Amino acid sequence: MFIKQLKYDLLFGRNTFFTMAAIVIGWGIIMGNLDTLLQDDHFFMGAMFAFGMTISMTVVGVLSIMQVFQLYRKSLFGDSGYLTLTLPVTRGSLLASKIAASMIWYLFMIFAGFIMVVIMVLQIEGAFIVTDSNNFFVNLLAFLLYIVFIGLFLISVLFFATTLAHSSFSNKRVHSVVSGIIGFVYIAVFFRIYNTLNQRSWGETLVEGVSSGGDVWSFTRMGPLIGIQYGRIPVGPETDAVFIDIYAHALTLAFAAAAIIATLYLLKKRIDLR
Amino acid sequence: MDNVLEIKELSKNYGKTQALKGVSFDIPKGKIVGVLGPNGSGKTTIIKTVMGLLSDYGGDVRIMSETPGFLANRHISYLPDVSHIPTWLTVNQAIGFFSDFYQDFDTEKARGMLADMKIPTDKKLKTLSRGMQEKVQLSLVMSRKAKLYVLDEPIGAVDPASREFIIDTILRNYSEDSSILLSTHIIADIEPILDVAIFIKDGEIVLHDEVDKIREDNDNSLDQLFREVFRNVH
Amino acid sequence: MMSEFDNNQPIYQQIVEQIRLSIAKGELSPGAKVASVRDMALRFRVNPNTMQKSLAKLEDMGYLHSERTSGRFVTDDLALIETLKAEIPSKITGKYVSDMTEFGIAAGDIPNFVRTYIERGGPYGQRTGN
Numbered sequence: 001m002f003i004k005q006l007k008y009d010l011l012f013g014r015n016t017f018f019t020m021a022a023i024v025i026g027w028g029i030i031m032g033n034l035d036t037l038l039q040d041d042h043f044f045m046g047a048m049f050a051f052g053m054t055i056s057m058t059v060v061g062v063l064s065i066m067q068v069f070q071l072y073r074k075s076l077f078g079d080s081g082y083l084t085l086t087l088p089v090t091r092g093s094l095l096a097s098k099i100a101a102s103m104i105w106y107l108f109m110i111f112a113g114f115i116m117v118v119i120m121v122l123q124i125e126g127a128f129i130v131t132d133s134n135n136f137f138v139n140l141l142a143f144l145l146y147i148v149f150i151g152l153f154l155i156s157v158l159f160f161a162t163t164l165a166h167s168s169f170s171n172k173r174v175h176s177v178v179s180g181i182i183g184f185v186y187i188a189v190f191f192r193i194y195n196t197l198n199q200r201s202w203g204e205t206l207v208e209g210v211s212s213g214g215d216v217w218s219f220t221r222m223g224p225l226i227g228i229q230y231g232r233i234p235v236g237p238e239t240d241a242v243f244i245d246i247y248a249h250a251l252t253l254a255f256a257a258a259a260i261i262a263t264l265y266l267l268k269k270r271i272d273l274r
Numbered sequence: 275m276d277n278v279l280e281i282k283e284l285s286k287n288y289g290k291t292q293a294l295k296g297v298s299f300d301i302p303k304g305k306i307v308g309v310l311g312p313n314g315s316g317k318t319t320i321i322k323t324v325m326g327l328l329s330d331y332g333g334d335v336r337i338m339s340e341t342p343g344f345l346a347n348r349h350i351s352y353l354p355d356v357s358h359i360p361t362w363l364t365v366n367q368a369i370g371f372f373s374d375f376y377q378d379f380d381t382e383k384a385r386g387m388l389a390d391m392k393i394p395t396d397k398k399l400k401t402l403s404r405g406m407q408e409k410v411q412l413s414l415v416m417s418r419k420a421k422l423y424v425l426d427e428p429i430g431a432v433d434p435a436s437r438e439f440i441i442d443t444i445l446r447n448y449s450e451d452s453s454i455l456l457s458t459h460i461i462a463d464i465e466p467i468l469d470v471a472i473f474i475k476d477g478e479i480v481l482h483d484e485v486d487k488i489r490e491d492n493d494n495s496l497d498q499l500f501r502e503v504f505r506n507v508h
Numbered sequence: 509m510m511s512e513f514d515n516n517q518p519i520y521q522q523i524v525e526q527i528r529l530s531i532a533k534g535e536l537s538p539g540a541k542v543a544s545v546r547d548m549a550l551r552f553r554v555n556p557n558t559m560q561k562s563l564a565k566l567e568d569m570g571y572l573h574s575e576r577t578s579g580r581f582v583t584d585d586l587a588l589i590e591t592l593k594a595e596i597p598s599k600i601t602g603k604y605v606s607d608m609t610e611f612g613i614a615a616g617d618i619p620n621f622v623r624t625y626i627e628r629g630g631p632y633g634q635r636t637g638n
Contacts (some may be wrong), residue, residue: 004374012360075360082358086325087375088348168330171289273327306555438553445550465515466554486518486558497517 001089002097003247009101013071017105020067021112026061028116031056053120057113064109065151068102069158077166081273091267095260099155106151137226138219142242149252153190156259157183163263168272194248217244276302278349278422278453279324284333286319286478293319296333301422306467309457310496312504317457318355320474321426324455325352338421345407348377351420353429359411361400365458372414383492384417387443405436412440416447418420423447425456429463437463461497471496473503519554521564524569526552531571531582532592542580581620 031052076084076098084094161183165175220229221240233241280299280314286294294316301307322328323335326342340346345435346347359366359368365388369411372379386393391484399407412428444454471488473481478501481488485496492499513519522623530536542548542563549559563580570588574580583589608618625631 001375008371012362015362079356080359080360082327082352082354082356083360085327086346086347086350086352089375090344168328270328271327271329273322304557306557441553442550445553446545447557448546448549448556453572461514466513466519466552466558469555469557485555486520486561488598493516497515 002093005089005093005097006100009071009075009097010104012075013067013101013105016067016071017108020063020109023257024109024112024116024212026057027056028119031116031120032119041245053117056116056120060109060116061111061151064106065154065158068106068155069162072098072102072159077162077273080125084274085271092264095159095264095267099152099159099260102159103148106155107148110147110151122259131166138151138221138240138242141219141226142244145244145249149249149256153252153256153259154187156256156263157186160259160263160266165267166273167266167270169266169270186255186259190251194251197251217246218242219244278303280334280336280339281320281454282334282336282379284320284323284331284335286323286328286331288498293477294323294331297474297477297479298333299472299479301453301455301470303421303453305469306444306448306454306456307470307472308457308461308464308468309472309474310459310461310500311457312459315478317474318426319477321354321424321455321457324424325350334368351376351415351418351423353412353415353423353428355430356394357399357407357411359399359407359414361407362398364398365402367412368399368414372418376418378419379414380417380419384413387413387417392465405432408432409439411481412439412443416443419449419452421452423452423454423456425454429458429460430494441467442466461500462470468496469499473500475504482502513554520558520561520565520579523552523554523559524565527562527566528571528592529596531589532596536582538582538586538589539584542582543609544579 001112027214074080074093087094143204161179164182165179170179215231216233217228217230218233218241220234222234228244233243275299281300282298283489284297285292286293297316297320311317319328323331324337324342324346326344326347335342337346338349340349358372363371369381369384369388372384373381385395388410391406391413393402393406393410399410402410415425416423423444423455425444434442441463444456449455456464465485468485469483471483471485472479483491483498488496488499494502518591527536529535529588536542543551545556545560545563548563552559563572565569567580568573570585572580573583605615605618608621609615613621
């Protein structure tokens with residue numbers, strides 16, 4: 001049942017996300033060839049370019065999450081809700097399938113965004129001599145871990161807020177705004193705790209090389225091999241390592257889990273489709 | 275288990291408004307029951323509760339002894355009064371969907387019904403006219419061998435020819451092992467096919483009896499009686 | 509065979525009358541097989557339980573009989589059918605007379621209306637040719 005649901009949930013978003021991916025990559029191609037287009041070799045000053053890239057990636061992330069939210073809302077609380085919620089499947093199965101499909105599309109868009117960045121960067125001479133760059137792959141893996149967990153967290157909170165807005169707790173006057181506020185506050189509280197716990201800004205949490213001292217979890221590269229290890233971070237010419245902040249990730253997963261459990265409760269006990 | 279549906283003292287409040295005030299009735303096997311009342315009388319609230327679309331309610335609701343939820347939904351084939359099948363699906367995909375999720379779905383029957391209506395199966399639902407979409411929905415819902423069919427305003431917004439089609443479809447798919455609960459505020463066309471009529475007014479049952487008996491007792495058609503009972507309600 | 513019903517009267521009774529009429533007219537031949545309850549219900553567009561009631565009533569009255577394995581049949585009893593046939597014109601006449609007198613036509617004048625109508629061949633004098 002779950003697989004069948006997943007099939008349809010993925011199918012539902014296919015056109016939307018394929019289109020978005022095409023736009024994202026198209027944008028990458030445009031940005032990556034601005035010098036040719038504008039006939040100006042000196043167009044991209046480093047900072048401007050990096051800024052443009054960051055904005056683009058953020059926009060991709062935000063748009064993906066918004067699309068995911070729309071799909072969930074329509075399939076569960078639009079007219080289709082009369083079908084979805086009366087299927088002979090448990091609410092848990094429904095929610096799991098929606099979350100899985102959302103994560104898959106979210107990661108698909110992140111991948112498209114990554115391709116966009118690669119295309120944009122290709123034009124810079126020497127930017128991609130990968131084997132020389134320090135920490136590249138291990139950094140990437142650490143970044144991905146962060147992306148996945150934060151994405152799961154944000155998606156879960158969105159699901160919760162949407163479900164709350166369509167539950168028996170809400171009425172016509174109040175629903176979206178209050179649910180939105182609750183969701184926003186929950187996210188804000190999370191990031192407050194997250195940052196306090198880690199005592200650094202979220203930008204810094206992203207990628208960090210840690211000098212050896214004490215046993216930690218890390219993505220480690222030795223020669224061509226990459227793995228996860230618990231122990232002292234090795235230092236040496238053929239090795240790279242990036243610290244995996246397990247407390248941060250555990251916190252993210254805990255907050256996501258709480259949102260999911262709350263959403264499930266609402267779906268089972270407090271649903272009121274109107 | 276002789277009763278397909280049992281409702282005891284069902285109530286639902288929305289803030290201060292009482293949508294349902296202790297409604298009770300049973301539906302035995304093989305009966306076609308009409309829940310009749312104007313808009314806002316509580317018919318849809320009852321149906322949503324039975325379907326598990328409304329969780330906060332007072333009282334007891336049992337479908338084949340199960341409480342509303344996914345186990346009960348195996349036994350119920352539901353036609354809501356909105357276009358509930360995602361319109362981005364093609365007709366073929368919609369058939370596949372029903373076949374995937376409902377073990378009691380009869381694909382051959384559904385295809386047969388759609389072929390009779392000459393509906394192109396490779397088209398997306400959203401490209402079909404409203405009337406055709408409703409016929410597709412009805413065909414899919416009635417192609418399941420369910421114990422209880424719940425039809426919410428099945429002849430609501432359709433032309434007379436379509437009404438005949440809908441009534442024919444309902445009768446054609448009737449079986450002694452299953453029951454039909456249909457809600458409507460358009461009585462005349464549906465009268466002849468009902469076994470039992472339940473009149474709902476302001477969240478309460480004001481009449482519940484076999485249709486022939488109602489006619490004899492009141493020397494009136496159901497339609498006429500309905501107009502009298504609900505004269506001041508719109 | 510399907511027709512509109514007067515929802516003011518019990519429908520099963522109206523079905524009984526319609527089927528009796530069909531038998532009298534010969535639309536349903538003596539000994540002919542009657543379709544199943546479901547098919548009949550569909551044809552008349554009524555609830556199958558209502559149709560069942562009608563058919564049971566017709567069996568009680570002797571117009572139909574059922575063989576356990578083969579189904580329901582119209583009666584073979586030609587005498588019964590003849591009696592039915594005779595009933596119908598007087599029933600129709602009874603209704604006609606009562607409608608006319610209700611309208612205020614004196615009973616004695618009624619035969620004149622009938623004769624004129626038939627001689628003229630129609631309500632407005634067209635010859636319909638018998």
